Amino acid sequence: MNNNGAGSSSGSGDASPARRNSKRPKYSRFTQQELPACKPILTPQWVISVFTLVGIIFVPIGVAALLASNDVVEIIDRYDAVCVPQNMTNDKVGYIQNDAIDKTCTRRIKVPKDMNQPIYVYYQLDNFYQNHRRYVKSRNDGQLRDRSKENDTSGCDPEKTTSNGVPIVPCGLIAWSLFNDTYNFTRGNKALTVNTTDISWKSDRDHKFGDDVFPKNFQNGNLTGGKKLDPNKPLSQQEDLIVWMRTAALPTFRKLYGRIEVDLKENDTITVTLKNYYNTYSFSGKKKLVLSTTSWLGGKNNFLGIAYLTVGGLCFFLATTFTVVYLVKPRKLGDPSYLSWNRNTGGH
């Protein structure tokens, strides 16, 4: 798109020899709206080449994204239903709320393909509205960060204080409902260690959760929610809480549980011993355990590749269509016969 300059050569009035009137507007290209301007025109050539170019760029990106997604190995294991004892399947809520029943459950997972470390362990919840307005708001960032603000529980309704009025640290619904299932992995007889450090954002650990803030009165209210926190560990080290406190955007979400820092081979069988504590039965949410590797684009997701391929393909199609239209019905650019006065009356 070339630069046409002002497109005006009238050079109005600037050359006036005598400026008798002080009120005379000063000439400048700005005030006379004659600033040099680039006036791009969507000529057919431009349109066709832009579409082609977009196609040329987008299709490879799409292919690359699909390949990346295909490289990711992902194991998903839904365990909420199967971990309920046979006799309790009709009263799952009663099962989960009964602390007397042992919640241990063992799952076997077969590795379908080689998985290179790090292998990320996620838990996935379904139909869990972490993005509900009441839930999202129910926290106090100041309290999480600063020991001196322990008593500041504003915004934490309805989980502010214990029944005798002592402030809860960390307060609020989010912390209170912290996910508390635990997973232990073994391959053969050898335990696979799950590294649960460094799973949250560094900035969260450093700046958002204080290293001198310790849980207080947590889960001591009338109602017990999720996980109980170790009162001797500062919040900045409670990474499961830090991850949990990043509320998810959608009701189906995964959160990072830990990392297995060993390569897994195809057909390996992994035994997962899990504690099925977390109540998703009330709202019939699913619980899944996910083991996944990542690519440069993240997890397994074909959508981005498909989106790129679609848009790129569409652009190729449009480029072809416009070429055809242009060849069938060419219009000379700047052909005056297309001016309305020429079309309507056929000229005077």
Place this chain on the structure above:
Amino acid sequence: MARSTKRLRDRLWWSKLYTFSCTRPAVSIDPHSVDGPGYARIVYCNKPEAHRRRPVKYQSNYTSTTKYNIITFLPKAIFEQFRRVANLYFLLAAALSLTPVAPFSAVSMIAPLTFVIGLSMAKEAVEDWQRFIQDMKVNTRKVIVHKGNGKFGHRHWLKVRVGDVVKVEKDQFFPADLVLLSSCYEDGICYVETMNLDGETNLKVKRSLEATMILDEDEAFKDFSAVIRCEDPNPLLYTFVGNLEYQKEVFALEPNNILLRDSKLRNTAYVYGVVVFTGHDTKVMQNATKSPSKRSGIERRMDCIIYVLFTSLVLISLISSSSFAQKTKYEMPHWWYLQPQRTTNLYDPSRPLLSGLFHLITALILYGYLIPISLYVSIEVVKVLQALFIKQDIQMFDEETGKTADARTSNLNEELGQVDTILSDKTGTLTCNQMDFLKCSIAGVHYGVGSSEVEIAAAKQMAIENSTLASSDYPDDIDDGFFGSTEIKLESVACENDNSKKPKIRGFSFRDDRLMEGNWMKEPNSDTILMFFRILALCHSAIPEPNEVTGGFTYEAESPDEGTFLVAAREFGFEFCKRTQSSVFIRERYPKFSTSIEREYKVLNLLEFSSKRKRMSVIVQDDSGNILLLCKGADSIIFDRLSRNGGMYEYETSVHLKDYGESGLRTLALAYRKLEPTEYNAWKTELLNAKTSIGPDRETQLEHVSDMIERELILVGATAVEDKLQKGVRFLFQMLANDKLINQVLILYAMQVPQCIDKLAQAGLKIWVLTGDKMETAINIGYACSLLRQCMKQISISTMSNEFPSQDAKKVLAFCLTSDQAIKDDILLQISNASQMIKLDKDPHAAFALVIDGRALSYALEDDLKHHFLNLAIDCASVICCRVSPRQKALVTKLVKEGTGKTTLAIGDGANDVGMIQAADIGVGISGVEGMQAVMASDFSIAQFRFLETLLLVHGHWCYKRIAKMICYFIYKNIAFGFTLFYFEAFTAFSGQSIYEDWYMLLFNVVLTSLPVIALGVFEQDVPSEVFSQFPALYQQGPNNLFFDWKRILGWMLNGVYASIIIFIININNIGGNQAFRESGQTPDLTAVGTTMFTCIIWSVNIQIALTMSNFTWIQHLFIWGSIIAWYMFLSIYGAFSPLISGNAFLILREVLGPAPAYWLVTLVVTVACNLPYMVHNSYQRLLYPLDHHVIQEIKHFKKDVEDQRMWTREKSKARQCTKIGFSARVEERIRIIKRAGSVHSDFVHAGFIQSMDLICALHVVVEL
């Protein structure tokens, strides 16, 4: 005492002469009855201190047109702001944001509102301040006031009080409504110019009471004391009822004794007057109506769009809240993590209806982004900037007066681009009301070699057309068209230079050596020529006034034509130098004698001009005792009154008259008659009888008597005076100083009023002229401006009253009884006949002109006739209404506006145009002359009529497109943004959680997307400005509303919905999915998804606006790319704040999103996908159905206009609406006739044209019933 009575008698006699009212009988008027309600005002003259206490404490003379003062500004301005429904809505939302119902923090609602309201209020304040400054200029004008003991001193206008005696000097304005006490003339008269009140430029005579006229020096007011009892303040300009009690006598005061504020003392050294009404009590201020606030069509349509958006807002809010209630009732009890058993009313599963209701409010606030809060303020900012550009435009700067164009109310800018009908005042608007003696015909011989503006311009146009024709006939000879126009340029340059060398005499452009410098003596008919000059010098009612500067005389005449004749006579050697009570003195200069001879002519009688008589005569006796009757008048009247031998030159003269008329000149025929003393004496007694008779017959009798003597005339010749059209010659010279040939021609060509009208007509605008002038004058100007031409069929509609034999008293009576209905029927008949005629006319080139006079108009505007009238008027190519009152002007304007539903523009300069200016969609005031009333009432002011072309075709068109595009885009943008919020709700159980951080939302409209929109609204240009005058037809895109019809608006809305869907779906499925979005395995949270989505929106809408623009200066680049960069900058800065402020957005770009390739890839694909449909639509339209501006853009882009001159010229000449008025129509007509005449060789084009003109004139039809 005896001396003073004698003096008094002398003065009375004088006054009769000055005003030529000798025929009026002296009847004393009884004092008015001034009791009762409405007549409560008492003024103690010369005792202003008596008015300090009630009940006679009146308004001060301080006038104010401001809307606010310091105290009322805040409450009033805030009230004004919240009268806008949208603002009220946002105020409510802001108030609710303080409660827990709100989905956002309070600051993110209140901050933008404060910003927006603050900006609007600042604008109001600035505008009001300017009004205040203007007021103060008027209020601090100085006037001489009696300060006691016969001493006078200066005082500001605002300090003038009721009862003050003031002395007003020549050419000063009256500071308040005064009762005239005395003047410098001994008979207590003065001349007043009331242009500011009624637009009339001729002087009016005001007279003082006889009782007070001796108070003509400062000393006399030492002990002056009188009481005036009069009516209360009222807006009626032409009435006044009151009594003056002076020296124990009571005198009646009449409108004639009153000097109104804002009129001007002329031709009188000074007057004394006593103040009766001050400040807002004065008649002119009482007349000042509040100018109605006008809204443009686009803005009205925008309201509809807002309603549509509001409806959808309510709709999706209802969907949201009902779904929310349902979810809360049935599902929320199971969501233990929300502790549903410990909820507030907002989320109470046991009371879902109440919660739903609360949620409705939340939703209404949440989706409020559908309604662009900053739309109004952005539009206001844009319009102010557009107005600044209008003001700064050098093309619309008038060197003569030093005035620029001004947009006084900036909210109508875009309406300028949609005008359909222009209603124009004549005097001072089209013409400068300055006459120029140009040609004359004496004894059947034509004199005067100069050409009128109309002729020059028509010749130019002809030459251009011919050369174009020629070049298209001979395609090989490409240079021809170009060369031809160059020649024209040179010719006109030469002509202009000629003018500039000679010191020009105002009002005299006659050039012909046969008559000048006494050469007329050598002409064969020198006797007749002598008589011609004498008639010019004698037959008038003007007063000479010595001019100290030049030593000559200037003339104060009732009409500018008369003044011109006197100037002409002086230049011919017959200088009118003195008028006494009974004589006129002429200094005659003959080449034979070295000095001039002063001759005295006794004026025996003066038969005044009236529009009915259409002539005036004087009867004079020269020094040798001959009695002559000298007469000038309309040719038709004079020709009827010629003696058998007097019509010697009748044929030649009438041919010349027709010629002059066609050149747009005002013509008068001159004739004389020798009277025998006996004949005269006999007639004189009859005249005396008539004069002394009392009763309604008197006027008729006088007329009859005058009629008796004005017969048997001998024709001398005819004059042709040009009513100078407004133009700006000086500007031309500057243009010519450049060396760019083509552009000069174009500019030259666009300079003058007829060309401007021509351009406007080519742009498809209809032009109506509404004038207070008489029909002949109006028609002449119609010719001069090319609104009329000889070959047009004129339909003139007038009342038949004129045709009634007025002497017959009985018939008059009968006529009066039946008049109303009869006249109405008659006018209906005229209208329907004319419509019929137009319908039956088969000639496609036939053009009709409608001329209607004020009286007929008053009937035609009645409810049952007005639509017939309007339909007829719409069929006519040009419409001229003459003798219309200011009220009628407004009524006609209203009729056109409401009857056609199209946009009307009224343009005028005087106070008489105020009604029309206010009634029209757009009022334009001419600010070139002194009167400010029209300008004050107007929406735009320009210095000269010709600037209307630039104002409409360039600025109007641009502003229309800019505003239209801007609003469309705004709506698109907010839909694209607002709907994503709605979609997201479906994933949050409709809980009212927003996906974006509060700060993003706050900044979206106010910072991140506002500047590009403003750039679009201020700097967008589809084609460069000079193209508009070359292709006036481009203007039609506005009146046809090509860029703001519902199709386009809906298109943009759909585009917005599409974009919102694309943005949401791609984001939710990529970043928003449950998968990790980075190699390091983290999954995205709400903030990350929201931020990515917001990034996509920022990119998409900014790329969209870039695609919408067709003109990129550095400003656009800066704003668009700057906005995108600003978003990233904001993210980094916001992310760097403590997490207490930024929350989850802490370091979001640096740590979370920046390193993720997915984030950038999603942005890219969304941006491209969102803009695909617009791109496809635009390319498709351009490729197959290009609009005019597309093609012209291409021509300009490929420099085809430079390479293919011939095509460019050809297209320029074609690029116009089919028009029936203006030069082009004239020229086309000529060309048609020439072609019809057959084989006329191009060399004889001109001759052929003249021959065919006769033919056309034979066709000329005047319908008169």
